[in-house]
Amino acid sequence: ATVDEGSRFNTSSLFTTWVTDSKPNPPADLGFDSTLDQIHHVTMRVPHWVYDTSGLLDLRFAFRVSDEVSKASAGLDNLKIIAHYTCNLCMPEELIAVDNFQDSSTALDGWVNGRLSTTSGLTQYLGGYSKGDDALKKDPVKFYFVPLEADTIRVEFDLYEQGTWKGQDSVYVYINGIRIDLGVFSATEADDSKQGIATATIQDMTTYIPWRSDSVTLEAGKGSNQDPEEHRVVLEVPYDVPLYDGGLLDLHFATRIDSDVGTKAGFDNVRITAIYDCGPCVPDFLIAREDFEGLTPTLGWKNGKTSTSPPLTTFLGRYDYDSNSKTGMYDPVKTFKVPPTANSITLEFDFYEIDKWQGEDCFYAYVNNETIELNYFAFDKDEISKGNTTKNGIVWSSSSLGPPKDVAYEPTVDQKHHVTATVPSSIFQDTGELTLQFYFAIFQYKNVTSGGVDNIQITANFDCLFPSMVPSEAPSRVVDGTAFLSPPVLTPNSPTSTPSPTTPIEVRNAPPAGSTEECPTYMAEVTCGDMDGVPFYVNATIGWQTCEWLRNNLESKTTVCPPEKCSPAYFFCPETCGRCCMPQEEKS
DSSP states (O other): OOSOOOEEEEEOTTOOEEEEEEEEEEEEOOSSSSSOEEEEEEEEEOOGGGTTTTTOOOOOOOOOOSSOTTTOOOOOOOOOOOOOOOOSSOOSEEEEEEEOOOOTTTTTTTOBTOOEEOOTTSOOEEEEEETTOOSGGGSOEEEEEOOTTOSEEEEEEEEEEESOOOTTOEEEEEETTEEEEEEEOOTTSOOOEEEEEEEEEETTEEEEEEEEEEESSOSTTOOSSSSOEEEEEEEEEETTSOOBTTTEEEEEEEEEOOSOTTOEEEEEEEEEEEEOOOSSOOSEEEEEEEOOOSSOTTTTOBTOOEEEETTTEEEEEEEOGGGOOTTOTTSOEEEEEOOTTOSEEEEEEEEEEEEOOEEEEEEEEEETTEEEEEEEEETTSOOOEEEEEOTTOOEEEEEESSSOBOOSSSSSOBEEEEEEEEEEGGGTTTTTEEEEEEEEEOOSOTTTEEEEEEEEEEEEEOOTTSOOSSOSSGGGGEETTEEEOOSSOOOTTOTTOOOOOOOEEEOTTSOOTTBOTTOOOTTOOOOSSOOTTOOEEOOTTTOEEOHHHHHHOGGGHHHHSOTTSOOHHHHHOHHHHTOOOOBGGGOO
């Protein structure tokens, strides 16, 4: 009860991977007895061979509590089970996680050494890290689940350069132990843009992580406490960077600041995106098509129901006065995953105006809470076309698919309308999701008036002329162990172009000068020094241990630091595991 268990992860004998994140942090008295309590959010990935012979998932929880319920107890809440499919449809991009640190109750979930800070002109962020925080034990770290089948993982974040930064102050990013050196920063010079390619040797194979940093605040000298300089950093992590078992990506920020205490660094708006190679770029990429036929026509829909009429086939509906609630509690709603970097999304669907719509009856569609007001419809009026632009830029139009005609249900005329909406990227780029909701403001029951929706189609639109950051031949950008800071010329059309040579920056993933030839390279260079006192999980037999335990039980080193795969111990205990590249004269 007195220990904050933080984050744990492991893989079972059947390769079920699990992670726990404690919240809130630290433990607090939340109820019942006056002793400290703690909430842990558990995520598990269960492979298909655990259940595919039976089609059943038997979930059982076992509590082994050492005292009676008045003194120690446990409970479960918010159980969610999601099925994942490998579909023929290839989504070019999938947003995996977003951390914007706004909700204080959950902002630090999963972060080791995480803390929140606020500054005038900025929202709440991860920071500020200053002189005295420049040690491995104080660096903020988080593990993210990422899909193993992704071709690239894009990591994006905002770096806040606050205070009087000088030439020796720098920031590093570690991805599963591989160091990306963002170079030095200065408060008196504008750090407009930088880029480079970090290299690392992993199991005798060289991998490349291209990165880029662009300054949001361009004026020199904007690094005061009141007006920090902002940098948007993007890294492209290729498939050959080893992930921890189950697909865990370790993101680690390291600030190395020698200036006074007022000089700080902060991090914000972390985005993790999985990138898939779907072949050549297609301008129009189909995300979803739903015609509500088949065995599970309303799969994923809240308040989804279907009706069937031969002229209309099976459709989403019918909705009438019973569904008319301004609170939206009866509206059909579904959320679709969309690529966050698409230029726009095209949404299409058929709206069925069934029977005696009275002029006061209305129909609305909502896209991520942005209202498309198709407004009033009447059975005795031919609504040939409508159109408008919403407050935040959704351009929509509605066209009737023929004059009013009695085709279904009551002996009153009906009408079909085809609706098309172009959704700008600003509506969905922050979440990678598109939530679609329909509201039928009808004042009669379905024996008089009703409505429905059919043939929904969602298409992502891309500008295929926009260059990718990832070069086709990364080695052509690396010269004698250095990466050049130059304009963004890393395009698939010119992989061998020679960069404009400006000031080269050392690629610090490689062993420093004087390292021994025997220096292990599986995890490349990591910061030397064990994180004493931080527990990590080894296996079911050894359980949770620390670096101090490992140093006192070196006979277990082969198990805790296995040479054939990534291990959490490489991050927490790099020195004891022998993953530090030390100059010859420093070795005993």
